[in-house]
Amino acid sequence: MATPPGAADLNTPLSALCWQAVRQRAATSAVIGIALAMSVGLPSAAQEQGRKPSLAVLDFAVSDHSPLPDPAAVRANLAASGKTPADWLVQALSSYEAYQLVDRSRVAAAVQGECSAATCALETGKVLGASRVVYGTIIKVSRLIWYADAALLDVAAGKVLRSEELEIKGNIAQLLPRAMPSMARRLAAADPLLAKRHLDRKRLSAVEVRAFLAATSDNPPPDLTDLDLSGLDLAGVDFKRADLSRSSLARARLRGARMFAVKLVDATASGADLEGAVLDLGVLERADLTGADLRKASLYASILTGAILDDADLRGARVIAPMTGARLSRAKLADADLGADRGNQPMGIMRTDATSSDLSGADLSGAN
Incomplete structure (x- = not known):
């Protein structure tokens, strides 16, 4: 897939792309929602031939587009889930045993401020020596509607392999832990480095x-x-x-x-x-x-x-x-x-x- 739908331009913040997609979906009434997780895992590490690709997951940018924006309340709502969106995603990805995940403390030390564009993610990946970088955005649209957008970046090729969007409707603290495993599965399934592992x-x-x-x-x-x-x-x-x-x-x-x-x-x-x-x-x-x-x-x-x-x-x-x-x-x-x-x-x-x-x-x- 040369340029999958939704793939980000290297100079475009993911938050801007996600908000454009929100408006497009509102115009067509098309809803792309989050999914309940079903158990479809990647093969175990023992089946992997060769070294596992390294992956760095960056902290998600947070944006409030609701009628009465309150950034502090938004962050408090996300924190009530027990982990940050990035930490939930790391937990889901680690269960696949598909990647060598870069330590979160190293990622935090390498990122100065918010990193929500592919250019920033690419530079961060190079600094960390990672093969892949995932970066994303969480957008609050209304009291009960949120959007999560994440992209998988190939550091060596300098391009976005896949971006995925999820709509989360309801209590974000309860639904975020279920949304991130779905996001993780979609991103991992699109990685050509894992194609050789054969996702049965x-x-x-x-x-x-x-x-x-x-x-x-x-x-x-x-x-x-x-x-x-x-x-x-x-x-x-x-x-x-x-x-x-x-x-x-x-x-x-x-x-x-x-x-x-x-x-x-x-x-x-x-x-x-x-x-x-x-x-x-x-x-x-x-x-x-x-x-x-x-x-x-x-x-x-x-x-x-x-x-x-x-x-x-x-x-x-x-x-x-x-x-x-x-x-x-x-x-x-x-x-x-x-x-x-x-x-x-x-x-x-x-x-x-x-x-x-x-x-x-x-x-x-x-x-x-």
């Missing part, structure tokens, strides 16, 4: 998935990342805005499933039966839906940037979504609703944007 997907049964979702609320959304759900019968299931990023749903039966606002970034759903499924406001960036059955499915205001829909069947589907760079070669789009939604004026006219998409051989007969 945990296999769940349909019964386990249904039971987990039945016992979970959508606040925070369920964490179903990095799982093997291929071939399962999950027809009609309410996924409660779940994060299914990087999971495999290949050939799964998802007919009529309620997948409103789910996150399927880098997920695989090739050959899946999604007829009549509701994927409105879903984030399907780079999702592989090759040959999937999406007849009469609804993808209103979903994000399909870079998605692969070659040979997919979207006849009669409602697809009003940004899909820049998507692949739809030989896709069946007969009678599909691709037109602007003039009934959604308060949010601006929603329309399908297929700029730079591959529609070679696609059937668009009867589509509007």
Whole structure:
């Protein structure tokens, strides 16, 4: 992945990027929430070939964008969790045994003031001799809504490998310890140095998935990342805005499933039966839906940037979504609703944007 979505420019403070993302999500009503942790770990250190990469985690910058800003109260709220956001992240990362973590006292001594931009993180990483640096921002938006943003920086290459954002809704002191393990897993999974370790997907049964979702609320959304759900019968299931990023749903039966606002970034759903499924406001960036059955499915205001829909069947589907760079070669789009939604004026006219998409051989007969 050359430049993952959300990756920071080296001269841009992460707090600025995160606040821009907050505004964009508010405009589209898309919610990317924190996830309840499920046990999907990296292999043990004994399986690692060669030296573990060193990683320095910097203290998170803290910003208060709430209607009545009170920086002291914000820091007190975070402290009530028992650890700083960075310390929670260090604890989660250490459990993977994937990195040699730089001692926190050395990190504190190397950082002068706030370090919330990639340029600062890069220089700090060089001083510490670290292979990787994680830096981030915590933003309070309102009394109950917070955003956490973190980026993983490759010091030798001088570039951000991945930035991740989490929305935290509720008591920050209670939810921060659960948000950071989710953040840690996402960042570690994106590190090419760890790709050789092979992050095995945990296999769940349909019964386990249904039971987990039945016992979970959508606040925070369920964490179903990095799982093997291929071939399962999950027809009609309410996924409660779940994060299914990087999971495999290949050939799964998802007919009529309620997948409103789910996150399927880098997920695989090739050959899946999604007829009549509701994927409105879903984030399907780079999702592989090759040959999937999406007849009469609804993808209103979903994000399909870079998605692969070659040979997919979207006849009669409602697809009003940004899909820049998507692949739809030989896709069946007969009678599909691709037109602007003039009934959604308060949010601006929603329309399908297929700029730079591959529609070679696609059937668009009867589509509007």
